[in-house]
Amino acid sequence: MQTDSLGDRILNGERRALARAITLVESNRADHRAQAAELLAQLAGAGRQSLRIGLSGTPGVGKSTFIESFGMMLTGQGLRVAVLAVDPSSARSGGSILGDKTRMERLSRDPNAFIRPSPSQTHLGGVARRTREAIALCEAAGFDVVLIETVGVGQSETVVSEMSDLFLLLLAPAGGDELQGVKRGIMEMADVILINKADGDLKATATRTCADYSGALRLLRKRPQDPEEFPKAMTVSAVEEQGLAQAWDEMQTLTQWRRDNGHWGANRAAQARFWFDQEVRHALLARLDTPHARALMDQLGTEVGTGQTSPTAAAERMLAELTGGTR
Numbered sequence: 001m002q003t004d005s006l007g008d009r010i011l012n013g014e015r016r017a018l019a020r021a022i023t024l025v026e027s028n029r030a031d032h033r034a035q036a037a038e039l040l041a042q043l044a045g046a047g048r049q050s051l052r053i054g055l056s057g058t059p060g061v062g063k064s065t066f067i068e069s070f071g072m073m074l075t076g077q078g079l080r081v082a083v084l085a086v087d088p089s090s091a092r093s094g095g096s097i098l099g100d101k102t103r104m105e106r107l108s109r110d111p112n113a114f115i116r117p118s119p120s121q122t123h124l125g126g127v128a129r130r131t132r133e134a135i136a137l138c139e140a141a142g143f144d145v146v147l148i149e150t151v152g153v154g155q156s157e158t159v160v161s162e163m164s165d166l167f168l169l170l171l172a173p174a175g176g177d178e179l180q181g182v183k184r185g186i187m188e189m190a191d192v193i194l195i196n197k198a199d200g201d202l203k204a205t206a207t208r209t210c211a212d213y214s215g216a217l218r219l220l221r222k223r224p225q226d227p228e229e230f231p232k233a234m235t236v237s238a239v240e241e242q243g244l245a246q247a248w249d250e251m252q253t254l255t256q257w258r259r260d261n262g263h264w265g266a267n268r269a270a271q272a273r274f275w276f277d278q279e280v281r282h283a284l285l286a287r288l289d290t291p292h293a294r295a296l297m298d299q300l301g302t303e304v305g306t307g308q309t310s311p312t313a314a315a316e317r318m319l320a321e322l323t324g325g326t327r
Contacts, residue, residue, distance in 0.1 A: 003035055003038045003039040003042060004042065006020065006021055006024075006039060007039055007042040007043055007140075010043060010137060010140050010141050011043070011046055011140060011141070011142075013080075013141050013142050014141075015114055015141075017141075018114065018137055018138065018141045019114075019116065021036075021039060021137050022116055022118075022130075022134045022137055024036050024039065025039075025040070025130045025133040025134060025137065026118060026130045026134070036133065040133060040136055040137075043137065043140035044136070046140050048139050048140055048142060049139055050082070050135075050138060050139045050143050050144055050145060050146045051144065051145045051146070051165055051166070051251075051255060052135055052146050052148065052163065052164040052165045052166070053145060053146070053147050053148065053164055053165065053166045053167075053168060053251070054148045054150065054160035054161060054163065054164030054166070054167045054168065055067065055147060055148065055149050055150065055160075055167075055168045055170065056150040056160060056167070056168070056169055056170070056186060057169060057170030057171060057196075058171075058172070060172070061170045061171060061172045061196055061197075062170065062172075062196045062197060062238050062239075063149055063170055064085075064103040064104055064149070065103075065196075065238040065239060066170060066194070066196055066236070066238035067083055067085075067104060067107070067147055067149055068103070068104040068105075068106055068107045068238075069238045069239075069241045069244060070147075070238070070244050070247075070248070071083060071104070071107045071110070071113055071147065072106060072107055072110065073241070073244050073245065073248070074144075074145055074248070075107075075110050075112040075113055078112075079112070079144040079145055080112045080113070080114075080142060080143045080144050080145075081107075081110075081112065081113045081114070081143060081144070081145045081146075081147065082113070082114045082115075082116070082138040082141070082143040082145070082146045082147070083104070083107070083113065083114065083115040083116070083146075083147045083149065084116055084118065084131055084134050084135065084138070084146065084147070084148050084149070085115065085116070085117045085118070085149040086117075086118055086131060086148075086149060086150055114138070114141075114143065116134065118130075118131065118134070131148060131160075131163065132163045132275055135148065135163060148163065148164055161189045162271050162274050162275070163271060163275075165255060165258075165264065165267065165268075166191050166192070166251055166254065166255065167189050167190050167191050167192075168190065168191065168192050168193075168194055168251075169186065169187070169189075169190035169192075169193045169194070170194050170196050171193060171194070171195050171196070171209065171213070172195070172196060172197055172209075173195060173197055173198065173202045173205040173206040173208075173209050174205050174208075174209055187216075190231055191226070191230060191231050191251075191254060192230075192231060192232060192233075192234065192247065192250060192251065192254070193213050193217070193231065193232070193233040193234070194233075194234055194235070194236050194243075194247060195209050195210045195213070195233065195234070195235045195236070196236055196237070196238055197237065197238075197239070198210075198235035198237045198242070198243065199237040199239060199240045199242065203235075203237075206235045207235060210233045210234065210235045213233040214232065214233045217231050217232065217233060224263075225258060225263040225266075225267065226254070226257075227253075227254070227257045230254055232250065234246065234247055234250065288322055293322060296318060296321055297318065300314040300317060300318055301314075
């Protein structure tokens, strides 16, 4: 594959080239990894930046509906929007449904939008292994906003905050009270909490839930990267497309404040260091994955399973073998 040609087509905004490049960076083949690294290095010089928005929430809260309505609003304003949707992979078969494009039928037909579903595979934290690189490709392709929809598994889903400029958390009406709101983890990572489905019979309930979370957010320690009124909770209705413009205004306000006060660049620099650390860890683990190491793992695993040795002692033996007896 000629990465120079592919890179030029991505810089020209060709959607097919972008899709092909994301497939390339998601591949685990050694030759594809080398080509992906070359392509990303080539595109890094373009210096293009998008607003990266991470979006999480429990299954059934309406993430896909919100993204479609929100994305249509943004494209209606002349913005180009990319959606990277991560679907959960089966722990048994490893397969994923990847049905996000069918759930966002209107947005998938919009010429100013690009939707790419990807399987989470074995990667934890609500995102896929190469989501960060897919974001870089979307930025190079000239998209103004990149929405990263996570798997939606719960309060541990915080990795997306390490690759986004804003982190939105969608909650359902009556989804919790102030006690739920102050729980650590995903709650304290959110920049804006959106109570979705604030329509019909649920509108009053959504308003009360929003008030509960607003009170809970005041109990959390104020973050130095936020102005006085953030993080905040708001109500929206993705179905009726109510509150979306106000939510977008708040996102822009927070983004501009962080730019003006130097937090934007500092956050991206910290994220780059975080992913450098992750890449080194993954590379080291990959280099230890040899036939000898796998055979030793099987042998020690059998001994642990039969009670001949403890997991801790077996791990010590494994590491001593891999490091030549030095730790």
